[in-house]
Amino acid sequence: xxxxxxxxxxxxxxxxxxxxxxxxxLKAFADEGDDAWGEFLNPDGSINWAxxxxxxxxxxxxxxxxxxxxxxxxxxxxxxxxxxxxTPSGNVLVLPSPVTMLMTFLHxxxxxxxxxxxxxxISGAQVLSALAANYIDVEDLQALGYVDPADFFxxxxxxxxxxxxxxxxxxxxxxxxxxxxxxxxxxxxxLYLSGVNCDAIPGGCxxxxxxxxxxxxxxxxxxxxxxxxxxxxxxxVYASGEKVAPPKPVVIxxxxxxxxxxxxxxxxxxxxxxxxxxxxxxNICEYTSDGNGDGCPGPGSEYDQVIDMNGxxxxxxxxxxxxxxxxxxxxxxCIQHVEIFPDYLNYASLKINLSSESRNWILxxxxxxxxxxxxxxxxxxxxxxxxxxxxxxxxxxxxxxIPNIQFADPGVYQMQVRGLTTGTLVSAPRPFAxxxxxxxxDLLRVTLIEAP
Amino acid sequence: MEIxxxxxxxxxxxxxxxxxxxxxxxxxxxxxxxxxxxxGFDSGRGAALAGAETFYSVDYHDxxxxxxxxLCALSTEPACDFYQNTVAPFLWPDFEASQSLVTTExxxxxxxxxxxxxxxxxxxxxxxxxxxxxSSPWPQGDGKTSFPAYVLVVREENGWxxxxxxxxxxxxxxxxxxx
Numbered sequence: 001x002x003x004x005x006x007x008x009x010x011x012x013x014x015x016x017x018x019x020x021x022x023x024x025x026l027k028a029f030a031d032e033g034d035d036a037w038g039e040f041l042n043p044d045g046s047i048n049w050a051x052x053x054x055x056x057x058x059x060x061x062x063x064x065x066x067x068x069x070x071x072x073x074x075x076x077x078x079x080x081x082x083x084x085x086x087t088p089s090g091n092v093l094v095l096p097s098p099v100t101m102l103m104t105f106l107h108x109x110x111x112x113x114x115x116x117x118x119x120x121x122i123s124g125a126q127v128l129s130a131l132a133a134n135y136i137d138v139e140d141l142q143a144l145g146y147v148d149p150a151d152f153f154x155x156x157x158x159x160x161x162x163x164x165x166x167x168x169x170x171x172x173x174x175x176x177x178x179x180x181x182x183x184x185x186x187x188x189x190x191l192y193l194s195g196v197n198c199d200a201i202p203g204g205c206x207x208x209x210x211x212x213x214x215x216x217x218x219x220x221x222x223x224x225x226x227x228x229x230x231x232x233x234x235x236x237v238y239a240s241g242e243k244v245a246p247p248k249p250v251v252i253x254x255x256x257x258x259x260x261x262x263x264x265x266x267x268x269x270x271x272x273x274x275x276x277x278x279x280x281x282x283n284i285c286e287y288t289s290d291g292n293g294d295g296c297p298g299p300g301s302e303y304d305q306v307i308d309m310n311g312x313x314x315x316x317x318x319x320x321x322x323x324x325x326x327x328x329x330x331x332x333x334c335i336q337h338v339e340i341f342p343d344y345l346n347y348a349s350l351k352i353n354l355s356s357e358s359r360n361w362i363l364x365x366x367x368x369x370x371x372x373x374x375x376x377x378x379x380x381x382x383x384x385x386x387x388x389x390x391x392x393x394x395x396x397x398x399x400x401x402i403p404n405i406q407f408a409d410p411g412v413y414q415m416q417v418r419g420l421t422t423g424t425l426v427s428a429p430r431p432f433a434x435x436x437x438x439x440x441x442d443l444l445r446v447t448l449i450e451a452p
Numbered sequence: 453m454e455i456x457x458x459x460x461x462x463x464x465x466x467x468x469x470x471x472x473x474x475x476x477x478x479x480x481x482x483x484x485x486x487x488x489x490x491x492g493f494d495s496g497r498g499a500a501l502a503g504a505e506t507f508y509s510v511d512y513h514d515x516x517x518x519x520x521x522x523l524c525a526l527s528t529e530p531a532c533d534f535y536q537n538t539v540a541p542f543l544w545p546d547f548e549a550s551q552s553l554v555t556t557e558x559x560x561x562x563x564x565x566x567x568x569x570x571x572x573x574x575x576x577x578x579x580x581x582x583x584x585x586x587s588s589p590w591p592q593g594d595g596k597t598s599f600p601a602y603v604l605v606v607r608e609e610n611g612w613x614x615x616x617x618x619x620x621x622x623x624x625x626x627x628x629x630x631x
Contacts, residue, residue, distance in 0.1 A: 073590055164621035165625055166625075170572065174571060177534065
């Protein structure tokens with residue numbers, strides 16, 4: 001029961017947050033066009049990454065991301081990490097890592113978030129709902145008197161409730177790992193408009209921030225691109241379906257057992273592939289034989305690598321400071337991360353319609369042989385809910401058998417399936433509409449044959 | 453066809469096998485693992501006790517990597533990532549600065565709860581309370597050498613693994629327990 005309720009809550013939250021809240025909100029902002037959000041949101045509500053210039057990752061050790069383990073020992077959940085972008089007009093878009101976002105909302109005062117709240121598309125409570133959706137039992141929330149999970153998480157942010165007494169114990173490690181693996185998910189977007197205090201922006205002010213666009217709409221020259229922008233890719237949703245039994249169904253009017261026909265529907269949803277790049281910098285102090293170096297100022301702990309005149313690694317030493325034979329530099333490496341997110345089925349509807357040729361045949365040809373022949377029920381529609389189950393390679397499979405459909409009209413039936421996926425943390429729900437195999441329902445006709 | 457094995461050849465083969473096994477054991481020892489730990493534990497109790505003992509046992513001579521490798525050998529993969537990449541780099545400068553030598557005994561395990569991790573295919577989890585006794589306090593701690601610890605263990609394909617210590621805020625829902 002608990003598992004089922006977790007799944008249900010997860011689906012409800014994901015569906016609510018992403019199908020109802022996030023996408024329409026993104027779309028609404030995109031529709032406004034001249035809004036600060038409009039310059040990097042597509043008309044369909046998705047993010048136009050091409051309009052954002054990646055500024056790289058900013059991270060800083062903070063004391064509000066510590067947890068206490070037995071023995072009074074404080075250990076960090078990592079550094080606060082932010083992926084940052086600059087918009088064409090010079091605003092800064094910040095995507096915190098999942099664990100940074102969680103701890104920020106749990107410590108809004110200590111993190112400085114309350115004092116410098118950025119523009120957000122959805123509330124912190126809604127973001128927390130989405131992050132913790134799979135880790136909370138709806139019955140636990142109901143026992144605390146909360147019907148809407150967002151109300152509970154608002155109480156968490158305000159310090160009236162304790163998230164740790166409700167979430168599954170697997171949540172903490174998994175959200176930390178999510179930060180390592182999945183980087184910066186589009187669950188929460190923080191937008192800092194030009195003109196705000198640089199101290200308010202995680203990681204400080206980037207180059208070009210606060211400069212107004214030049215007349216004529218030419219945007220402020222962006223800083224150099226450090227790493228490619230993240231991208232999302234997926235294959236199309238695939239569906240198949242056919243009449244599975246009996247081999248030769250007949251109209252129920254001619255079948256005393258009213259067997260009807262069984263139809264099976266299957267939907268296959270390929271995962272969403274999210275590719276993002278981590279800019280990893282290496283501070284290097286290197287010997288230079290041309291004597292034009294600026295030296296390697298201390299402390300030596302600043303350097304990840306110290307390379308001597310033979311190309312070997314060595315330790316930093318004081319003589320390297322103010323020494324023309326030594327040069328400090330920073331190398332940036334873009335490390336590609338590919339994350340795969342399963343996309344579940346939200347709903348599917350199957351339409352089964354008698355073909356127009358068969359309709360005409362019944363109304364014209366058959367009516368001549370059997371006066372009064374008419375269409376009884378040529379159209380059928382069935383609706384189903386997901387979510388389906390995840391198989392190998394994070395592909396989601398869903399299938400449904402519809403038994404004993406009582407077809408009363410003979411002829412060729414055409415099937416079409418429509419549906420919507422739930423969407424993922426990095427992508428909006430995907431609609432799909434596909435035509436499926438045809439099948440025939442027979443009519444038994446008696447023909448008198450003259451005896452030889 | 454007949455194959456003849458001389459005593460000398462048999463001896464050489466046996467020596468080669470022994471050398472191979474020995475080398476494997478040495479490699480595992482160096483990386484802080486043991487054969488028993490590498491395959492997980494038969495019970496959640498074993499994983500909880502070993503996890504607590506391994507986490508709190510520190511020998512500054514070993515260094516950060518060996519400490520993390522020992523912990524990883526009996527931890528779940530996500531937990532290993534956490535200890536290796538976040539916890540160890542934070543703790544070890546203090547261990548080295550204070551030349552920490554701490555041996556640990558964990559005992560008196562009591563299971564407080566059984567749950568499933570729905571995000572990991574409904575794999576079973578258990579919460580255990582264990583009594584931790586340190587030979588000397590950690591440099592980062594409150595100075596105590598005896599304290600209770602609440603340990604989360606998770607069953608994976610090859611047995612029970614240590615995951616983490618619960619936060620004080622999480623303890624409210626785990627009351628009671630059974631031996």
